[in-house]
Amino acid sequence: MDASRYDTTRRQGAWHACLRSARPNFLVLAPLCAGLAVLTARLEGAPVARLDTLLVLLAALLAHAAVNLFNEHHDFVSGLDATTRRTPFSGGSGALPAQPVAAPLVKRAAVACLAGVVIIGGWFVWRSGPWLLLYGLLGLGLVVAYTGVLTQRPLLCLLAPGLGFGTLMVVGAHQALSGHFSSLAMAVSLVPTLLVSALLLLNQVPDIDADRRVGRRHLAILLGRRRAVRLAGVLVLAAFLVVPAGGAVGLLPATAWLTWLLLPAVAWLVRGLWRLNDDDEAALVPWLGANVAVQLGTLALLNLGLWLAG
Template sequence: MKFKTWLLETRPQFLLLSVVLVLLGTAISCHQGHFNWLKFILTTLGLVLAHASVNVLNDYFDYKSGIDLETTQTPFSGGSGILPQGLLAPRGVYRLGVGCLLAALLIGIYLTVVSGWQLLPLVVVGGVVIYFYTSYLTKWLVGEIWAGLGLGTLPVLGTYFVQTGGYSLEALVASLAPGFLTANLLLLNEFPDFAADKKGGRYHIVIALGKRKACHLYAGLMAMTYLCIVASVVCRLMPPLTLIGLLSAPFALKAISTTFKHHDDVQKMIPALGANVITVLSTDALLALGYFLTRLL
């Protein structure tokens, strides 16, 4: 029972994003003829640990600030609820978050040694952002940007580098859509937490713009995601089969329309939050599939 509680504290249902991002970075490298099983496994483990650390430390710092005591919890936002329920001690949760971070950094350092020093800046930036994300970055109107970079663009680039030993324009271009998607994932999840975040001292885009204007930004970023995919294919920077990433558009449209209609109603926003998660995961996965199919066909 205790193990299950610790596992739930990491919010494992959201860690699939890390796996999909590694798959995309690996798919791009496979498309170019590079693949190493051990590096793939270690990269996946490292990013999952880093993601778990973000989730756990976010829970800890939000509990300490009082935010999680005020939020209306949904299946997609509002934290795990474990600390407010008293199921685990805050100090133990903090140690878990730091432990996951240290383990991720050790893997990152090893991959830097075997793949090249150019990976080190990503590892260092990732470690700093993970630790200070909730306690500082979410208060400076940059949380969405760092979320998009840290759990979108940079993992794809980092995975590609680990496999190939270098960076490329194709990998950079292919990493843009995941960055937009993850930034949008956080942006929409901020709607239900608006009042609690404002009271707890956070300052993010939804607070800065207001919910109505933030709806337009959300729709705009989603449009940018799909335009980026199409433009990259048209400019021959990504293979044509990556256009299957557009198949997630119906979920995106559902999230957008529901958000515009019900942005002030937390319960009615839940379908939008769910559609948003499906959009993010399916788009990233379909892009990876497009690269794998290009390699095979």
């Protein structure tokens, strides 16, 4: 192979590794969460322009990609990737161990995604007011600090993903679109807040041993496999109880009950997680996939319910 063809192949491999490091298969979560903000703003009568909708969805997508890229880069340079046993839902993409030359590109891509979020956020701050800075600064802090800092603090590590995708993304984007705080958006945000915290907690369980070796101290390490898996199940169940609670106090529309179409699947999932043997790591992997499917399905149905209510 001549030098020019080798360089081209190398660059293509690096870009492919960068794309894999963003974990595109999981990026659908961010638009589903941001979509809740768009729909609650419309439900409350805010004149939401198409461009604003696109910008909110793009910012959410870029923020999620930035978290993934920073996480992949940190896990590679810290040596964690060399000791992690990957599953389809945990342990990272494996892109950088296969293409180490892509590490600088992945970090630059993470910074670029974060810069995109800052630019979009700056536009909404200029238009809707300085209160949005609170959401933006907290969100940026979570993106940058999650892998390197928050994984050393068990409770913050549990809460951070849910707060990022739930409270900050839904309530913050709602205020960016409507110009005001919303009790409806806050109530709706509790669903992704609980679901995403459960998702990250459960996905940390297969990585407990590897994470412990590099000095991490998240809640899955502190609780152990069995209790961490059970807590994740409790959080999923709690997310489903948000709908009747919100409906009882008049915050959520009746169509939000569409999420309960998945109640049999949720009951099956929670029962399966509760009965898992903590010594059988292989048995956990199908439940990781089931959890992802239930969570994405729940958020999709909640979006549909809010759309129908409008």
